[in-house]
Amino acid sequence: MSKILTTEGLPLEKSLKRVEQKNKFRAFLLVLPLLLFLIVAYVWPILNLLTRSVDNRLISDLLPQTAIALSNWEGNEMPSEDIYKTFYLDLNEAHKQKLSGKVSTRLNYAKNGFKSLINKTRRKLKNFEDENYKDQFIDLNKKWGDIEYWQAMKVAMPKYTIDKYLGSVDLEKNYSGEIIQKPEKRRIHRTLWYRTFYVALGVTICCLLLAYPIAHLLSTLPLRYSNLLLICVLLPFWTSLLVRTSSWMILLQQQGVLNDILVYFKIVGDKSRLELMYNMTGTFVAMTQILLPFMVLPLYSVMKTIPPSLMRAGSSLGGTPFHSFRKIYFPLTYPGIGAGSLLVFILAIGYYITPALVGGASGTLISNRIAYHMKESLDWSMASAMGAMLLVSVLVLYWLYNKILGIDNIKLG
Amino acid sequence: MKQSSNIFVRFEKIDKSYDGRELVVKNLNLDIAEGEFLTLLGPSGSGKTTTLMMLAGFENPTSGEIYLDKKPISSITPHKRGIGMVFQNYALFPHMTVYENLAFPLKVRKISNDEIENKINKAISMVSLTGFENRMPSQLSGGQQQRVAVARALVFEPKLVLMDEPLGALDKNLRESMQYELKHIHETLGVTVVYVTHDQGEALTMSNRIAVFNDGFIQQLSSPNELYERPTNSFVARFIGENNIINGIIVESDSKQCKVKTDNDEIIHANPVISNNVGDTTSMSLRPERILINPSAEIPNKFKAKIEEVIYHGDHTRLRVNLLDQNDFILKVPNASNIFSFENGSEVLLGWDSQDCRALDFIGNKKNS
Numbered sequence: 001m002s003k004i005l006t007t008e009g010l011p012l013e014k015s016l017k018r019v020e021q022k023n024k025f026r027a028f029l030l031v032l033p034l035l036l037f038l039i040v041a042y043v044w045p046i047l048n049l050l051t052r053s054v055d056n057r058l059i060s061d062l063l064p065q066t067a068i069a070l071s072n073w074e075g076n077e078m079p080s081e082d083i084y085k086t087f088y089l090d091l092n093e094a095h096k097q098k099l100s101g102k103v104s105t106r107l108n109y110a111k112n113g114f115k116s117l118i119n120k121t122r123r124k125l126k127n128f129e130d131e132n133y134k135d136q137f138i139d140l141n142k143k144w145g146d147i148e149y150w151q152a153m154k155v156a157m158p159k160y161t162i163d164k165y166l167g168s169v170d171l172e173k174n175y176s177g178e179i180i181q182k183p184e185k186r187r188i189h190r191t192l193w194y195r196t197f198y199v200a201l202g203v204t205i206c207c208l209l210l211a212y213p214i215a216h217l218l219s220t221l222p223l224r225y226s227n228l229l230l231i232c233v234l235l236p237f238w239t240s241l242l243v244r245t246s247s248w249m250i251l252l253q254q255q256g257v258l259n260d261i262l263v264y265f266k267i268v269g270d271k272s273r274l275e276l277m278y279n280m281t282g283t284f285v286a287m288t289q290i291l292l293p294f295m296v297l298p299l300y301s302v303m304k305t306i307p308p309s310l311m312r313a314g315s316s317l318g319g320t321p322f323h324s325f326r327k328i329y330f331p332l333t334y335p336g337i338g339a340g341s342l343l344v345f346i347l348a349i350g351y352y353i354t355p356a357l358v359g360g361a362s363g364t365l366i367s368n369r370i371a372y373h374m375k376e377s378l379d380w381s382m383a384s385a386m387g388a389m390l391l392v393s394v395l396v397l398y399w400l401y402n403k404i405l406g407i408d409n410i411k412l413g
Numbered sequence: 414m415k416q417s418s419n420i421f422v423r424f425e426k427i428d429k430s431y432d433g434r435e436l437v438v439k440n441l442n443l444d445i446a447e448g449e450f451l452t453l454l455g456p457s458g459s460g461k462t463t464t465l466m467m468l469a470g471f472e473n474p475t476s477g478e479i480y481l482d483k484k485p486i487s488s489i490t491p492h493k494r495g496i497g498m499v500f501q502n503y504a505l506f507p508h509m510t511v512y513e514n515l516a517f518p519l520k521v522r523k524i525s526n527d528e529i530e531n532k533i534n535k536a537i538s539m540v541s542l543t544g545f546e547n548r549m550p551s552q553l554s555g556g557q558q559q560r561v562a563v564a565r566a567l568v569f570e571p572k573l574v575l576m577d578e579p580l581g582a583l584d585k586n587l588r589e590s591m592q593y594e595l596k597h598i599h600e601t602l603g604v605t606v607v608y609v610t611h612d613q614g615e616a617l618t619m620s621n622r623i624a625v626f627n628d629g630f631i632q633q634l635s636s637p638n639e640l641y642e643r644p645t646n647s648f649v650a651r652f653i654g655e656n657n658i659i660n661g662i663i664v665e666s667d668s669k670q671c672k673v674k675t676d677n678d679e680i681i682h683a684n685p686v687i688s689n690n691v692g693d694t695t696s697m698s699l700r701p702e703r704i705l706i707n708p709s710a711e712i713p714n715k716f717k718a719k720i721e722e723v724i725y726h727g728d729h730t731r732l733r734v735n736l737l738d739q740n741d742f743i744l745k746v747p748n749a750s751n752i753f754s755f756e757n758g759s760e761v762l763l764g765w766d767s768q769d770c771r772a773l774d775f776i777g778n779k780k781n782s
Contacts, residue, residue, distance in 0.1 A: 312471055313504035315492040317518035318569065324492075327517070331508050 046391070053384035056161040059106045062099055063090040063157075070154040075175035079150050084133040088125070095122045109379060111152035117143050151175035164385035169193065189369065189386075196366040199283055199355075200348035206288045207295040207344050208337065215299035215336070220308065233296050241290065245357045248286040252276040252358065278360025286354045291347055295340035302336030338405045346394050366390065420483075421447040421605050422468065422573065427477035429463055437463050439629040441477070445607060447572075450599050452608045452616040455626030456652070462577060464626070465609045469575050470494050481573065492521075497566035497574040497604075501581055503558045505550040511537070511561050512546040518569040536568040539598065556587045563595065567602065576608045580615060592618050613653050617641065625649050645686060647773040650698035657704075657742050659697045660775065666691055670767055673697060677738050682713040682767035687774050694775040699765060701731070701745040708764030715764040718742065723755045730755065736763060 104118035314324030470491030540560035
């Protein structure tokens with residue numbers, strides 16, 4: 001095939017490309033700020049989070065020789081004198097650089113009691129003599145003769161580890177690398193995960209049940225009424241999340257409005273006021289209310305596109321209203337249900353402020369635990385690992401949604 | 414055609430109001446015979462669609478009663494009426510294939526699968542869509558969707574089928590061929606059809622009878638040719654086909670003929686349809702194709718006219734002439750025998766039979782609609 005030339009004699013493809021390149025470049029310049037922003041504020045933090053969740057270089061950087069020595073140690077009998085000596089040298093070096101505090105904090109994650117053990121030990125480091133390190137350590141504190149501490153240290157040493165992920169589902173590695181359950185009294189995360197998914201699922205279902213009729217009403221009312229109703233639905237969006245949550249606190253507390261009304265009408269006794277807050281009920285109620293618009297809007301946008309003549313056609317063909325609804329209207333709202341449920345569920349599993357304020361002990365969710373690790377225990381790796389798991393579960397949901405309904409079907413408004 | 418004189422649908426003193434202030438349908442009395450193709454024709458807002466919706470059950474009459482096969486149906490919900498309906502935008506179920514769309518009314522009626530397949534095949538071949546069973550409605554053209562809608566309304570063998578401007582969304586050629594198809598289907602099946610349209614051509618082509626609606630009333634109910642040839646009031650005359658209007662006062666009248674004096678003191682012989690009282694004002698309707706050029710001697714109405722405009726239309730030529738001081742007189746001349754040559758500004762002698770000039774109710778100087 002001969003090349004097609006433009007009137008000026010240049011190859012057509014080339015000149016087309018040149019013209020388009022200019023436009024493409026301009027378009028690219030327009031999206032560049034957003035792209036940079038996304039990279040800086042979204043992609044980079046997420047990558048950072050993912051690496052932080054497996055990054056364990058801190059301790060092996062602080063105790064480099066010990067790390068090597070322990071990796072060669074089998075772990076089933078007491079460490080040798082050499083290991084004690086290496087550990088002494090590393091710890092002394094770290095102490096001189098005023099880093100022994102970090103060592104104690106980090107090792108304490110591996111086993112409770114390490115912090116005080118190291119803190120007690122480091123003060124005496126300068127008194128050590130250059131032989132029989134093992135005996136000197138054990139003389140100093142008999143915990144140094146307990147193999148469990150050494151095993152814990154061995155487990156904590158590798159540069160990269162999935163320990164945090166295991167920890168966030170209440171598993172741990174033993175000294176020989178097998179994955180085992182944590183002791184029963186230290187299993188807290190799994191309950192939280194279950195509860196998070198349970199609450200998210202429950203809130204999604206409640207939102208769907210409440211939003212479906214509202215969205216239907218919105219889509220069938222004449223425009224002037226439906227606009228007003230839509231504003232009512234969106235009103236919560238324009239109110240601070242904190243204000244909304246606190247107003248639920250006012251409503252739900254034991255001396256609150258709702259209980260007062262129930263008592264006034266003698267539905268419950270004054271002595272037996274209902275506990276509606278600082279438990280799961282509070283979390284459920286407040287989260288449902290706050291996330292409701294995210295369900296209403298996608299449903300509304302889908303329902304608006306369903307012509308009313310379809311239901312009429314259904315009934316003219318002999319379908320009872322219920323049958324027509326089930327076979328015609330309902331299937332046509334699947335994209336809205338899917339989009340709304342996905343949105344609400346994803347928002348719900350990461351919800352933080354509301355459960356923190358009205359959840360109490362039995363109503364806290366995994367996100368509250370993440371916040372705890374970020375702000376109080378300062379175990380950022382743990383927080384990162386849990387965050388990454390949330391991220392993965394969201395991605396799994398997307399994948400499932402795509403498998404079942406097709407992501408192109410999603411309709412957010 | 415299987416058309417008996419059995420009254421199948423009867424509207425009795427139906428009033429309908431949406432807002433409690435205005436009546437959309439006023440004292441409607443209408444009988445529809447079994448097997449009839451009845452068209453409700455009228456401009457938008459005339460009450461024709463409301464009437465259809467009341468019959469389908471989607472609207473309730475404010476007063477009066479509708480009888481279907483002699484049984485009152487006001488209190489029967491739409492899905493129990495067993496009336497087939499073709500909607501304006503087809504209302505095909507977009508998430509179902511053609512087959513599933515057609516199966517919907519049959520499955521509801523708990524018909525066995527074999528019979529469902531049988532009936533669907535029959536319906537599909539009736540609208541010549543064999544091979545399209547597994548298509549989704551969005552994969553069909555407008556005309557094909559229309560056929561599916563028709564097949565779906567007929568597949569469960571209702572005795573009455575309602576059609577609400579079903580051809581409105583199709584282009585002109587397709588619309589015409591669908592008109593013939595619908596007419597043939599009606600003739601083959603013998604179902605009663607109530608058809609709503611605002612397109613007079615459609616109504617004239619397809620119907621046994623046409624009810625012309627305006628302002629909530631039926632203005633005239635008669636067969637297509639009757640409607641066109643003998644409109645009984647000025648609205649119908651203006652709404653159906655083209656016509657020229659001459660206003661005047663009746664000066665002399667007997668039952669067969671009257672003489673009307675026009676505003677510029679000419680006397681016209683006309684056919685008194687509504688009034689033959691001397692002194693009444695009247696608007697006379699005259700079809701453009703009934704005006705003769707160089708009429709023979711026995712034609713009573715003869716006037717000189719000046720040609721203002723010649724518009725060539727292919728099969729005919731339209732002339733706008735100044736006649737009786739009205740310069741919007743339209744005149745249709747077939748192009749078959751090109752014996753006349755027309756020129757702007759030239760004078761011609763025009764005339765018409767008194768029977769073709771129908772003296773109807775006075776509407777003043779309103780233009781042709």
